[in-house]
Amino acid sequence: GQEDTSRDHSLVFADLTPEEMVQVVRYLRENLRVPLVDASQAKPSDNCIYYIDVQLPTKAEVLLFLDGGVRPPRQALAVVYFGNQPDPNITEYVVGPLPSPKTHRDFTMQKYGGKLPFHRRPVTEKEYKDIDSFISEEFSKAEGFLQYCCDYDGTNLATLTTAPRGFQSGDRVTWFALFQKVYGSGLYVHPVGLEVLVNHSSLDVSQWRLSKVFYNGRYYGDMAQLQREFDQGHVSVVKVKKVSPEEEFGSLKPRAGPGAPGPFQYEPRGPRYSIQGNHVVFQAWSFAFGMDVNAGPRLFDIRFKGDRIVYELSLQEALALYGSNCPGGMVTRYMDGSFGIGKFTYELVRGVDCPYTATYLDRYYLIESETPRANKNSLCIFEHDAAVPLRRHYSNFQSLYYGGLTKSALVFRAISTIINYDYIWDFIFYQNGAIEVKVHATGYISSSFLYDTGIDYGNQVGERTLGTMHNHLVNYKVDLDVAGHKNSLVAQDMVFESVQAPWSPQHQIQRPRLTKKVLEKENQAAFPLHSNIPRYLHFASNQENRWKHQRSYRIQLVSFAGDHLPEVSSMERSISWARYKLAVTKRKEDEPRSTSIYNQNDPWKPTVAFADFVDNETITNEDLVAWISVGFLHVPHAEDIPNTVTVGNGIGFLLRPYNYFNEDPSRDSSDSVYFRAD
């Protein structure tokens, strides 16, 4: 039936199954004809599979298929680190067809217009482990100092990476900050004042070097120098107070025992949505979902009453850009997509992360390993009563009646824990045809060791902890297809016009009037992060509704963003999607993402620079994509301990029907309530 077909259609967007991953690994091992080491064991000078994910067909292929045409072949993307060859590089292969691959094709050149230099590769867990070993060895040159400052016993300090890693293309020189290794609580708020700059650019681990050491406001050439100066009494030492498991500061342990439970949700007749494979149906809504191992959650073919509204709605990047007077803090511009927003969506805790009644789904990843890993219960789907009516009117004027409807919406959620921070990714579907995309930030803040003028960069939040200010910016791709894929971007706003009252010309009226403008070029449709934006912005179609208005969807943003980076910065182009709160471009198959996982480790020569997408092409009556950046300036304060709260730290956007229908489609909801007095 219809539903079976839809479910089957959604599979074209499905993530790889563990079986498919295994097949691709098997195929590569048999066919690459090079020695491959499992990434969890691989040295930089080895070859290894970095990750495998689904390679989606082109939109043209998919649309043909959805319209009843041929099913496109199912393919995988395999990213391989070639460290063990004369010209080390990263190669991206398309492998297919699944489930039994027969071919692989190097499409690095096609996708990026050139080879991918090896220094751009994301750092693996194995590389971090090797760096930790390296640092440990270096620490042996300052045992006395470390013992004195930090009660160092060889195991009780942890490193946290920063990024980017240097100042120019080719650098792989990273500041690592040292933290007390506390158990069961966030070490992120226990800096000890020591940071070390590691040059790990060589593929030969034995060639790695400590380039610089920072301790409590001063820089040293290496650990030995720090030890010497310490021995000479030249180092101002702040002895670390050892954090015990019972330590209160930063702990998430409840102080109060459990009390009476609060309200929770109950579904008297069970769930009202259905999930089959990666296909979700809720009232008039249906969509397909997936999880990109790096970029995170993504939805496809979002339909309302059977009509596609959005082809793709996907997270692209999450950026956190810090200030500090410590070196690690001041260079930090985390591009979380390169760390893995998808693979870091861990298990959700029933009753806290999502309601008890939610449906929890597993996801599978293959990254830095040759075997798939399951993140159990890492997606949740549930219906939620917002406890405010979606609409209501109570009348006792002329006649007594009431009509209303609860705001009961479907929520699709994943939560990524990217080291210290937790991002809650929500996609919400309302009965009126609106979609809300929302991200909340929570988890532990990053911190620096507090010294000197630290509070120019944040607030003191602990004895020696500086909660460092930063800007969160999140980018989404929204390939709206409103009543077909040929759309235009229309801006509406208000102006006041001063007019004579028609019935009393000696009097002036200041009258609001609607302004309307088609934004014809990409450059007109790229709105700087802090510019005013027209109050109404629509993806408008060529179809008209019953009242002769263009059937449209409106984009409405909620953001509290700070600035992204001055364009003079040598790395700004790598995050140039953040120049714009909204940019609408002509959709291109070769502009699938606003950034790349390779931008983090070479932001000076970005693999993908979004700014290049905005090249003033004509965007009337074209297949358009909206790229949306929302964020908030976060100045951590005492109340960010133990964790940042979601209250006030939610940002996102709405896609709302605007003359798309002839009336509010929630009229068709069976949840409507109506009564009248007569």
Next chain:
Amino acid sequence: GQEDTSRDHSLVFADLTPEEMVQVVRYLRENLRVPLVDASQAKPSDNCIYYIDVQLPTKAEVLLFLDGGVRPPRQALAVVYFGNQPDPNITEYVVGPLPSPKTHRDFTMQKYGGKLPFHRRPVTEKEYKDIDSFISEEFSKAEGFLQYCCDYDGTNLATLTTAPRGFQSGDRVTWFALFQKVYGSGLYVHPVGLEVLVNHSSLDVSQWRLSKVFYNGRYYGDMAQLQREFDQGHVSVVKVKKVSPEEEFGSLKPRAGPGAPGPFQYEPRGPRYSIQGNHVVFQAWSFAFGMDVNAGPRLFDIRFKGDRIVYELSLQEALALYGSNCPGGMVTRYMDGSFGIGKFTYELVRGVDCPYTATYLDRYYLIESETPRANKNSLCIFEHDAAVPLRRHYSNFQSLYYGGLTKSALVFRAISTIINYDYIWDFIFYQNGAIEVKVHATGYISSSFLYDTGIDYGNQVGERTLGTMHNHLVNYKVDLDVAGHKNSLVAQDMVFESVQAPWSPQHQIQRPRLTKKVLEKENQAAFPLHSNIPRYLHFASNQENRWKHQRSYRIQLVSFAGDHLPEVSSMERSISWARYKLAVTKRKEDEPRSTSIYNQNDPWKPTVAFADFVDNETITNEDLVAWISVGFLHVPHAEDIPNTVTVGNGIGFLLRPYNYFNEDPSRDSSDSVYFRAD
């Protein structure tokens, strides 16, 4: 005990009881020594009691009392229309002490610095009825036309008022638009194209005149002229299609029968809040509440862990400012506070307007009557699970643990139906010490008859219905008292500074830095509606938290407002609170409200002009008040039929602790969840 004392303290803010209202009426009838007519029957040339509400003591008196001093006398405010005297005027009396009044004092001069001219008085239901009768009589001069255009039978047309009523002080000349009188559904979307301008300024009803008639784009001197031109075939008539009770357009009647119920809230151990009188306790929160008959909901003495954070948090005004090419629409600037935001908070429907489990409370009003009226179940209070964690962190880095807390918040709600529109007023209390104030707009849109270039002012939403664009603006008073009532306003924001990397001076870093500024004068603290505002704005105290930061509360706004009115407008000063998204002023007992109920009918000589409050006084270390304006530009579209939805139409602000505590107080919540692997 402590709780009894708090409950008793809250009574100082309590609304009048019906018994108290009755006593004040009795006292006035016995002591005013003038003939008084019940307002529901009173002609303009009569004297009548317009309304009676509580007259709150001064803040100084209340604070003394709350600190253990003497209880201030309980008093009422009585507003009397004196139409039946040589110098007609409105007089405001303070009557007390309750429950057995012994004195009344005319404090009009003291409060307003002059007499209140009679023409400023709000229009009563009786005056509207008399106007309807007058219009009916005038309609007899155009029976043929009305029968032809509108199937007029003397009963099937309804009038809707507009406001303001003229162009200069003293005018009382109102456009009334005619709508099909439909039953059980919103007549507001059924304009017939006819509007009439009624001069009802005379206190002698027989002197009222029809000044102008508008029909389908043309103006006529009176109904007789319209009939004459109709008879001559000069009138372009659009015959009204009679709306039957089964009519779909604009109806709230469900199309689908009830289906499986959606999720709803369940309180396994009952409510976790308590309400005694007007005193609410929820976890660490307590507050007193009341409902101003005109201005609407207000909270007092909001405390967290026993410490006052807000002295007063009160709605001030809701403005809706329209554009149209019909006369009624183009002059409309509704100031809902003069219609009665409080008295129009009607019964809430269980399970739709608030959860089934909510507590519903009655309110009593005395307005346009000599007997109190109950609005049953017109306030609701409930705890709600937002279905997103308040905070959470999942760690599998270094050690495996999880901590989290559901976002379970107390909601205090009332919904005002002001003719066509429904405003949902929410005040939300979170476990982390944050308060959220939110308003959603729903209900029926206002509309004009569609002709000619109507869509310059909105969208066509029905056969002949123009959904007219308008700007919603809502003003709140927030008398924050952060750690005492002496506060200063501090702005923090980010700038980028270009610095040499300390370890590598040949390289520049673009580093975010925190800027901090005390805003010393009122003019610096008045932020124009569409200016950029510092990203962090705090009410800061003289106390420091454990980390030596000023204990503060942050104000964070969410608004999608359009412009308010050009200042050249002769009525702009009457809504000059809307010049500012946020203005912080020195608190004054004689600046209790940002507007007045008398501004609507004489906006050209506003009784209260908020702009006068902003006179550049020093605001450091003073008792400060924040006046906050939020709104949204509303361009109605097809989906506003039948009702505007709340999705995307919510605006408001947050009051968030910022270094007020030493850590997040939600750590003390017994709802916290924590576990670790070891």
